[in-house]
Amino acid sequence: MDSHLILKIIHMTFGSLALIAFLIRAVMLFWDPQNQPGKVTRIVLVAMQHLSFTVLIITGIVLLYQNQFVVQPWFYGKIILFVVILSATIKAFGKRDMSLSQRKAGVFVAGIAFAGLLTLVIWKPDFSANQTQQQGIQQPNTSQQNQLSSMAVRPSATTQPAQ
Numbered sequence: 001m002d003s004h005l006i007l008k009i010i011h012m013t014f015g016s017l018a019l020i021a022f023l024i025r026a027v028m029l030f031w032d033p034q035n036q037p038g039k040v041t042r043i044v045l046v047a048m049q050h051l052s053f054t055v056l057i058i059t060g061i062v063l064l065y066q067n068q069f070v071v072q073p074w075f076y077g078k079i080i081l082f083v084v085i086l087s088a089t090i091k092a093f094g095k096r097d098m099s100l101s102q103r104k105a106g107v108f109v110a111g112i113a114f115a116g117l118l119t120l121v122i123w124k125p126d127f128s129a130n131q132t133q134q135q136g137i138q139q140p141n142t143s144q145q146n147q148l149s150s151m152a153v154r155p156s157a158t159t160q161p162a163q
Contacts, residue, residue, distance in 0.1 A: 011059040018052035019114060021045050022085075025093055026107045033100050046093075052085065071126040074120050080123050081120070084113040 025045055036042070059119055064071070090107030091098070 004063070007059050007063050007066070011056060011063065012041040014052045014059070017048060018056060021048040021052060022089065022110065022114065026111065027048075028105060029092070029103060030039065033103075049089070057081075072124065074125055078117055078120050081117040085110050088113060134161045 037045070088106045088110035090106075092103050092110060
């Protein structure tokens, strides 16, 4: 196997681990918010999330380097959603004193961002200008535009202005 494929497999594996750790912590928060997991369980879940996010960032940068930093337009949405996931996860599971409703809102935002990121990764939408042509909407080509401009009414040089 080539290194690019191995890195993609590692990237996807740790992305899955990050999602699993997030889902486990979210279920624990919603299931019984007063009875949170013990210290060892919390440490394991936090370590799993931190390791997953770190490996995702490192493998993502290496994959970008291998592609000479040439990316598709949907990639920028993926980066924004990843930052939203990090931010909302910190909000939801941070050590600071926050109300339960704020924590649940963080989990909700992170869950929506995970869903959006997975949708982008699976569908890989094409946001380029060629998309309109692919959907059957014809753009007038240059010969059609030239025909239209030649049909336009132009004042003749031979006509004299009315006095």
